[in-house]
Amino acid sequence: MRIVKNGDVHVSAPIGLTKKKVLEFINAHRDWIIEARKRTEAKVQARRDFYNQLPINTRSQTKEAKARLMEIVKPMIEAHAKEMGVKPEAVTAKKMISRWGQCDVKNRTLCFSVYLLLLPDWCQEHVVVHELCHLLEPSHNARFYALMTQYYPRWREARKHTKAICGGTQNR
Numbered sequence: 001m002r003i004v005k006n007g008d009v010h011v012s013a014p015i016g017l018t019k020k021k022v023l024e025f026i027n028a029h030r031d032w033i034i035e036a037r038k039r040t041e042a043k044v045q046a047r048r049d050f051y052n053q054l055p056i057n058t059r060s061q062t063k064e065a066k067a068r069l070m071e072i073v074k075p076m077i078e079a080h081a082k083e084m085g086v087k088p089e090a091v092t093a094k095k096m097i098s099r100w101g102q103c104d105v106k107n108r109t110l111c112f113s114v115y116l117l118l119l120p121d122w123c124q125e126h127v128v129v130h131e132l133c134h135l136l137e138p139s140h141n142a143r144f145y146a147l148m149t150q151y152y153p154r155w156r157e158a159r160k161h162t163k164a165i166c167g168g169t170q171n172r
Helices: 019-028 030-051 059-084 115-117 121-134 142-151 155-166
Strands: 090-094 102-103 109-113
Touching: 019 030, 030 115, 030 155, 059 090, 059 109, 059 115, 059 121, 059 142, 102 121, 109 115, 109 121, 115 155, 121 142, 121 155
Parallel strands: 090 109
Antiparallel strands: 102 109
16 A cells, blocks of 8 residues: 555455455554645655745746856766766756756756756756766666766765655656
């Protein structure tokens, strides 16, 4: 049994278990459900509060945020790309809350979330190196993490810190 972001209860049960048994199980765990829903709502609210710190409700606010982000990440990209021997073809920014960045390996393009502006510079740098590493290794496999360790040894600490300050729900 688990509680999803919208507060719904999802129950997995073996095939053939009667509806009555499932309902009995749910009723027996009612207190847990109430507490889990409270914790889930608190996480959702913390995440909402985090992202609402960046005012990007208008086109001009969004444009300004993207420009500020590019001023920050482009020097990081230049320094790390040179060290790593890679060169992205293009770098863009957009409003993304499901991930901090993405790399299109085929087209060799990088895109970063404007919400990186809410992170400390060393966490921003972690995301930059992460996406640049994808130009060397597309998958999140052992080689990828070895590259992360080689080019940004603090990546684990940065990832942990980022998850802690944003509610821990963003993937990368």
